[in-house]
Amino acid sequence: MLWVVIDEGVLVRRIGDEATMAAQMDHLLDAGHLPHVTIQVLPFGSGSTVGLLGGFVIAQVRGLANTVYMESAGQGQVTDRPDDVADITTKYEAIRAEALPQRASLELIGEMKKRWIGN
Structure with missing residues (x-):
């Protein structure tokens, strides 16, 4: 299971040409329709959020301690300290x-x- 939250800025900040940006949107749409992938966009209207402090990944693997990568x-830093994992997990839920x-x-x-196609 992959659950991703991306900032709306990644949809509008041009990296490459229009075709590249459209292809990136296609890739997100394809991935978002897979049964094991959930993609959510954090809209600009959310204002300031804890996610602006830096990116992170929470890895939960059955049989292993949860691990966090913070950037x-x-x-970058990797930790499996329970307090750090709990803190980042709370931020992610927010x-x-x-x-x-x-x-x-x-x-x-979409x-x-x-x-991007129209540009």
Whole structure:
């Protein structure tokens, strides 16, 4: 199971040309329709959020301790310390609660794809 929350900024910040951006939207749409993948978009309207402090990944593997990878501008850190994992998991749940539901997120990604094709 993969559950991803992406900031709306990644849909509008141009990296490459229009075709590249449209292809990225296609990739997100394809992935978002897989049964084991959930993609949510955190809209600009959410304002300031704990997710602006840096990216992170929470890995939960059956039989192993949960692990977190936290990223900042200068470095990345991996930890399985329960307090750190709990803190990041709480932050993730707060971000996820502010994000658009999957269906609305995929609709927004589709709209952004059309904008990139039209540029």
